Amino acid sequence: MKLAKRGVVTSTVKKIAKDEKVNAERVRNGVAKGKIVVMEKGEEVCGIGAGLRTKVNANVGTSTDFARVEEEVRKVKAAVEAGTDTVMDLSTGGNLEAVLKRIIRASRVPVGTVPVYSAFVNSFKKGELPREEDILKAVERHMQLGVNFVTVHAAMRRKGLDLTKSRIMRIVSRGGCMLAAWMMKNEKENPLYTNFDYLLELAEDRDVILSLGDALRPGCLSDSTDRAQMHELITQGELVKRAHERNVSVICEGPGHVPIEKIEANIMLQKKICSGAPFYVLGPLVTDIAVGYDHISSAIGGAIAAKAGADFLCVVTPSEHVALPRVEDVVDGVVAMRIAAHAADIAKRMDNEVDLEMSKARAELDWRKQFDCAIYDKKAREYRKKRGSRSRACSMCGDYCAIKIMKELEGVSAHSKDEQYRPGKH
Amino acid sequence: MKLAKRGVVTSTVKKIAKDEKVNAERVRNGVAKGKIVVMEKGEEVCGIGAGLRTKVNANVGTSTDFARVEEEVRKVKAAVEAGTDTVMDLSTGGNLEAVLKRIIRASRVPVGTVPVYSAFVNSFKKGELPREEDILKAVERHMQLGVNFVTVHAAMRRKGLDLTKSRIMRIVSRGGCMLAAWMMKNEKENPLYTNFDYLLELAEDRDVILSLGDALRPGCLSDSTDRAQMHELITQGELVKRAHERNVSVICEGPGHVPIEKIEANIMLQKKICSGAPFYVLGPLVTDIAVGYDHISSAIGGAIAAKAGADFLCVVTPSEHVALPRVEDVVDGVVAMRIAAHAADIAKRMDNEVDLEMSKARAELDWRKQFDCAIYDKKAREYRKKRGSRSRACSMCGDYCAIKIMKELEGVSAHSKDEQYRPGKH
Numbered sequence: 001m002k003l004a005k006r007g008v009v010t011s012t013v014k015k016i017a018k019d020e021k022v023n024a025e026r027v028r029n030g031v032a033k034g035k036i037v038v039m040e041k042g043e044e045v046c047g048i049g050a051g052l053r054t055k056v057n058a059n060v061g062t063s064t065d066f067a068r069v070e071e072e073v074r075k076v077k078a079a080v081e082a083g084t085d086t087v088m089d090l091s092t093g094g095n096l097e098a099v100l101k102r103i104i105r106a107s108r109v110p111v112g113t114v115p116v117y118s119a120f121v122n123s124f125k126k127g128e129l130p131r132e133e134d135i136l137k138a139v140e141r142h143m144q145l146g147v148n149f150v151t152v153h154a155a156m157r158r159k160g161l162d163l164t165k166s167r168i169m170r171i172v173s174r175g176g177c178m179l180a181a182w183m184m185k186n187e188k189e190n191p192l193y194t195n196f197d198y199l200l201e202l203a204e205d206r207d208v209i210l211s212l213g214d215a216l217r218p219g220c221l222s223d224s225t226d227r228a229q230m231h232e233l234i235t236q237g238e239l240v241k242r243a244h245e246r247n248v249s250v251i252c253e254g255p256g257h258v259p260i261e262k263i264e265a266n267i268m269l270q271k272k273i274c275s276g277a278p279f280y281v282l283g284p285l286v287t288d289i290a291v292g293y294d295h296i297s298s299a300i301g302g303a304i305a306a307k308a309g310a311d312f313l314c315v316v317t318p319s320e321h322v323a324l325p326r327v328e329d330v331v332d333g334v335v336a337m338r339i340a341a342h343a344a345d346i347a348k349r350m351d352n353e354v355d356l357e358m359s360k361a362r363a364e365l366d367w368r369k370q371f372d373c374a375i376y377d378k379k380a381r382e383y384r385k386k387r388g389s390r391s392r393a394c395s396m397c398g399d400y401c402a403i404k405i406m407k408e409l410e411g412v413s414a415h416s417k418d419e420q421y422r423p424g425k426h
Numbered sequence: 427m428k429l430a431k432r433g434v435v436t437s438t439v440k441k442i443a444k445d446e447k448v449n450a451e452r453v454r455n456g457v458a459k460g461k462i463v464v465m466e467k468g469e470e471v472c473g474i475g476a477g478l479r480t481k482v483n484a485n486v487g488t489s490t491d492f493a494r495v496e497e498e499v500r501k502v503k504a505a506v507e508a509g510t511d512t513v514m515d516l517s518t519g520g521n522l523e524a525v526l527k528r529i530i531r532a533s534r535v536p537v538g539t540v541p542v543y544s545a546f547v548n549s550f551k552k553g554e555l556p557r558e559e560d561i562l563k564a565v566e567r568h569m570q571l572g573v574n575f576v577t578v579h580a581a582m583r584r585k586g587l588d589l590t591k592s593r594i595m596r597i598v599s600r601g602g603c604m605l606a607a608w609m610m611k612n613e614k615e616n617p618l619y620t621n622f623d624y625l626l627e628l629a630e631d632r633d634v635i636l637s638l639g640d641a642l643r644p645g646c647l648s649d650s651t652d653r654a655q656m657h658e659l660i661t662q663g664e665l666v667k668r669a670h671e672r673n674v675s676v677i678c679e680g681p682g683h684v685p686i687e688k689i690e691a692n693i694m695l696q697k698k699i700c701s702g703a704p705f706y707v708l709g710p711l712v713t714d715i716a717v718g719y720d721h722i723s724s725a726i727g728g729a730i731a732a733k734a735g736a737d738f739l740c741v742v743t744p745s746e747h748v749a750l751p752r753v754e755d756v757v758d759g760v761v762a763m764r765i766a767a768h769a770a771d772i773a774k775r776m777d778n779e780v781d782l783e784m785s786k787a788r789a790e791l792d793w794r795k796q797f798d799c800a801i802y803d804k805k806a807r808e809y810r811k812k813r814g815s816r817s818r819a820c821s822m823c824g825d826y827c828a829i830k831i832m833k834e835l836e837g838v839s840a841h842s843k844d845e846q847y848r849p850g851k852h
Contacts (some may be wrong), residue, residue, distance in 0.1 A: 064824035081806070092826045121826070168785045174500050177828035179566045184819035184835055220785030236841050260733050261773035271553050286729065286769035288781040291796060292805030296762045299722050300729045300769055303712065307686050321796075322806050323492070323813035323821045334724045343712035343726055348689035352647050355714040357647030359594045362714070362747070370717060370747075377716030380748050387749035389491045395749045400547070400601035401519045409610055 004031035016047035018204050026051060026131050028278070032098040034240065034277045037209050039148040041111040045111050048251065049278035053349075054087040054306040054341035055110070057280070058315045058334050060103065060128040066324045067093030069102055075330045076106045080267070082334040082376055088112040092174070100145055108186050112211065115139040116192075120178040129182055132191045140202055149209035151253065152199055153179055154192035155235035156215035163228035169219035172256075177217025198240060200246045201369065210238045210243060210250045211280060212391040217256035220288050224258045225266060237240035237273035244275065251278040251312060258284040263301060278313040281305050294320040295329075295336040302337055306344030313337050335376045342375060365392050365403060428673040430457035438466050440536050440850040442473035445736025452477060455713035461702045463635050463675040465512070465574040472511050472536050473705035474677065479775075480732040480767035481511040483538070483706070484760050486529065488752045494517030499758045506570040508760040508802055510741065510782060512574070514538040518547050518600070525570055536574035538637065541565040542618075548602040555608055555837045558617045566628055568697040577679065578625055579605055580618035581661035582641035589654035598682075608757065614637045627674045636669060636676045637706060638662045643682035646714050651683045651692060665700035670701065677704040677738060684710035689727060707731050720746040721755075725762040732770030739763050750818035761802045768801060791818050791829060 003010055016038060017024035020219045030036030036049030048055050059081035060072050076087050089111060097119045103110050121140035123130040142150055152155075153176050161180055164170040171177045179190055192199065205212050216232040218224040221310045222300060236252050239248075243250040252274045258266055270279050274373060283298030284305060290297035298316035306313060317325035317333035325333065347354045355374055361369035367384060371377040393401030427437055433452045441463060443450035453473060456462030462475030472483050484500050502513050515529045515537060522544050530537050545564035549556035556564075568577040579602050587606055590596040597603045605616055620624065629636050642658040662678050669676040678700045684692055688811035689710060696705050709724030710731060716723035724742035733738060743751035743759035751759070771779045780799055787795035787816055793810060797803040810820075819827030 002517045060844045063815075063822055064822035064826065065817075068815070093824065106499065117826075123610055124825075130461070139697050169789045169829065170826050173830050174823055174826055178826070181831055181835055220788070221772065221781050222785055259772045259778065260729060260769055285763060287772060287801070288778075288784040289766045289768070291784075292802065292809065293765060293801045295764050296643050296722055296725050297769065300726050300766060303686060303726045304730065318805065318811050319813065320785055320822070321820060322809040322823075323815075325822075326813070335719055339716045339719060340726060342715070343723065345687055346647065346685045346713060347432060352685065352714075355647050356594070358714040358717075359648055362646070363595045373715050373717045374717045375713070376718065379744065383718065383745050383748040387492070387745065387752070389489075389749075391491075394747060395491035396746070396751075397487055398551075398750075399599055400490065400543075400600055400604070402598050402600050403595065403604045406609055 001031055001034070001244075001249050001355050004028045005247065010345060011125055012038050012045050015045045016052070017031055018044065020052050022051055023139055024377065025289060032243040033276070034249065034324065035278065037130055037251055037278055039209060041110045042108065044109050049311045050276065050311070052311070054345050055312045056315060056334060057086045057312060058084040058089050058329065058330055058339050059090050061089045061091035062094045062099055063324045069094065069099050070364055072099060073102055073325065074327050075105045076103055078327050078331050079334050080108050082108065082331045083338050084334045086110045086112060088114070088151075089172075090114060090117065092117050094406070096121060097141075097145070100142070100147075100149035105208055112145050112149040112151065112217055113142045113149040114141040114175045115155065116178055118142070118177045129185055132195070133239045134405050135191050136195055140390065142357035143206040143208045147208065149211050149251070151175065151211040151213040152192045153213035153215040154190065154239055156180070156190055157193055157231070157235055158183060158189055160216050160228050160231040160235070163226070163231055164216060167223045167226065167228065171215065171217045172219030174211070175213060179215060193235070196242065200243055200248045203248045204246060210248060212239055212250055212252045214253045214255065215380070217254065217282065223260050224255060225262050229255065233270060233273055238299055240274045240277045251280045252308070254279055254281045255284050256282055257288060258286070258301060260286050260301070260304060262381065263304045264308040266274070267305055267310055269405045270307055278311040279309065280314065281310045282314040283316050285316065292322050293318060294351055295333045296372070299336040299340040303343045307347050338375055363403060365401075414424070427457055427460070427670075427675045430454045431673065434635055438464050438471050440480070441471045445471070446478050448477055449742065451732050457675065459702070460670045460675065463677055463704055465635060467536045467574060469534050470532065474521045475736070476702065478737070480736070480771050482509070482741060482760060482763045482767050483512045483514055483694055483738060484510040484756055485516050486756065487517035488519035488525055490519045492750045495525050497753065498525060499528055500753050501751070501791045502529055504753050504757050508757045509764050510760045511828055512536045512538060513825070514517065514577075514708060516543065516600075518543050522547060522549060523571070523742045526568070526573075529778045530572055538575040539568045539573050540577040540601045541568040541638070542579065542604055544568070548585070554610060558621070561617050561623055562624060565625060569628055569634045572847065573634065575637050575677070577601065577637045577639040578618045578696045579623050579641035580616065580625065580665055581638055581658045582616055582656070583608060583619055583661055584615055585722035586642050586654050586661070587752060588659040589652075590642060592775070593644075593649045593652065593654065595649055595784075597641065598637065598645030599643055600816045601639060605641060609759040619661070620801035626669055626674050629674045629842065636674060638665055638676055638678045640681065643680065643708065644684070646683050646784065647685050650681060651688050655681065659696060659699055663701070666700045677706045680705055680707045680736070681710050682708055683714060684727060686712050686727070686730060689730045690734040693736055697735055704737040705735065706740060707736045708740040709742050711742065717747050721762040725766040726728045728823060730765055731768045732767055733773045741769055748840045750790065758852045764801055771805045791827075
């Protein structure tokens with residue numbers, strides 16, 4: 001951010017601009033103003049924010065019930081293959097540092113974490129709460145290990161915590177709840193808030209993005225957009241200002257569970273109060289009752305949110321609220337959220353080039369090209385293989401494929417002669 | 427409609443009003459004004475339109491590649507179990523009348539069809555096009571067999587057909603393309619348009635709903651909201667007026683493939699031009715490249731459309747554009763679209779009672795109640811069974827479940843003693 005403010009167009013900015021077919025000077029300006037953040041991991045660059053493609057993050061990580069490192073590594077690889085832009089390691093089971101190292105090594109794309117998990121899980125194992133310095137050290141350690149962004153729930157304050165008392169579901173953020181436990185037991189203010197200047201120092205030194213977590217995000221529609229959420233949002237806004245003054249790039253995390261009619265207002269408020277910092281939403285889920293199918297509920301919310309200005313969508317898998325996801329659940333979640341992001345980008349950027357290519361391929365019944373254009377082609381190929389048609393059309397319409405019939409009528413046949421449409425063949 | 431105009435509140439109207447917790451007089455008024463249609467099949471009633479819950483339709487039916495009646499009957503039963511409000515039999519393979527009879531018998535919910543399929547498929551088998559009277563007879567026959575609604579693509583006219591010439595994908599409606607073939611080969615106007623008065627007579631006699639099909643719906647984003655689509659829409663508006671004058675209830679079918687930013691305008695136009703008649707949308711799909719996942723693309727579009735005023739959402743399955751769906755694809759499609767419909771209803775009707783119940787159950791970690799509140803509980807139960815936690819929480823957070831931790835902090839434990847949260851247990 002410092003370089004961008006000085007007017008320097010770095011090679012990372014150039015690469016992002018080229019990838020996204022936007023002007024490099026606009027990207028630099030976005031970074032300087034805090035409206036874009038940039039990440040780099042090996043050959044991969046990732047820009048998140050105003051005027052750029054909506055990005056998607058996939059969560060992986062062990063839990064106390066399933067602490068299988070190899071499975072998490074497989075999730076990382078599958079998520080990247082399915083097109084996620086970043087991954088977050090949210091492990092809470094097993095040797096956390098060992099898991100994180102493996103995930104950083106396995107991931108081609110930028111990696112984020114929630115360092116408070118390490119501090120709390122390691123202390124809990126000894127039956128105690130971490131000391132203030134343990135929490136800060138965990139943040140530093142994650143940065144040393146080479147993560148690209150860390151979530152710090154620095155905006156939850158004692159007043160905000162008090163305001164959750166009238167909720168149906170007080171706190172559903174895991175990191176937020178750990179910090180809440182610390183604040184309540186110690187009767188102290190949030191250590192990530194009181195030490196925010198130190199966190200900025202760490203982030204500046206290591207060139208790591210801070211993601212301002214939303215500890216008080218609503219856990220159900222009824223709690224959405226309430227006073228607790230707004231209290232934390234106001235503090236997020238304050239922290240964004242402080243970060244930008246120190247030349248530290250930040251993103252802001254947001255809800256959660258939000259009914260459709262309140263999504264746009266949520267995004268507008270967040271953007272306004274947080275000086276246009278890139279907005280990272282979890283879903284949002286547009287109903288509470290889609291358990292087993294929350295990837296769909298969150299794809300609906302994500303598309304509406306991204307259209308309204310959200311920049312970064314966190315994947316919700318079908319197993320959310322019930323179980324740690326399997327590899328295939330992560331893939332289903334990534335694909336669903338990528339569909340949401342892409343649909344919103346069509347609306348925001350008015351760019352539907354690949355959709356146009358797909359449509360032309362469809363009009364030609366050119367299956368190879370259709371699969372090439374697909375957002376994720378595996379399932380479509382399987383359908384075609386296992387439930388294919390005897391004709392060149394798909395097996396849904398078979399001989400009565402509208403595209404085929406219209407081609408025949410126009411006297412244009414894209415098919416070889418023996419494949420031509422003949423009424424009465426079957 | 428005639429009774430409603432006379433002020434009679436029929437038992438069907440009463441039942442619908444009771445089911446939906448709305449005023450019966452308002453439902454009657456909606457029917458009288460053509461803004462609500464009512465269907466009845468055995469014990470089941472279904473109201474579609476202004477102020478009522480958004481309804482969902484699932485398509486079933488054989489194709490020339492998969493003409494397996496038993497599989498289609500299984501789809502009907504699975505779709506109804508998954509909560510579809512109606513089913514449409516779109517069969518084009520095998521003995522169509524025999525299939526339809528089986529489906530009508532198998533379905534507890536109202537059944538719709540596209541009678542032109544029968545007329546054309548049966549003629550095509552003889553290597554010819556149907557005569558005008560064959561097409562009309564097919565409509566009458568379907569009504570005799572006891573269907574609740576029939577799609578008639580009566581609004582596609584020669585001028586509209588001409589306007590498709592500049593499209594990427596001219597016609598993607600199967601019925602539309604059959605009629606287009608007829609119109610082009612015979613150089614005549616659409617027989618469903620020229621005989622619309624006769625169709626109204628049939629519908630009035632048999633008390634069957636006419637669904638004004640959109641033969642010229644766009645098959646890709648690029649063709650969306652173009653002159654061809656608008657030309658057909660204007661004719662739909664004319665036909666709605668004629669139907670209402672004859673006391674025939676109609677619904678209007680709409681797109682299709684529509685980018686997010688154009689959905690609201692599409693619904694507004696349709697409602698305005700078609701005198702507020704219930705609007706039945708296929709998706710819409712918000713991107714062309716989600717092949718294999720088009721249930722998600724259409725759930726996004728469906729939610730936005732229903733929020734904007736669409737009343738009836740047609741399910742798109744994951745196998746759309748590739749293959750005739752399997753039973754599980756139909757179920758996945760129904761659940762996805764029900765999530766979309768429900769999310770929109772929360773926004774439209776401001777009613778989230780079951781969501782509130784779910785949230786309370788979640789706050790109590792009461793799994794039985796959670797499954798009871800779920801929109802479709804099968805998958806969630808499976809997750810819990812196969813990927814459950816040793817604790818009462820879910821296996822995603824396990825010991826670090828925010829809900830559990832907050833409960834402990836508050837000194838309220840919903841768990842039996844041996845299940846209590848103990849830091850350091852694992």
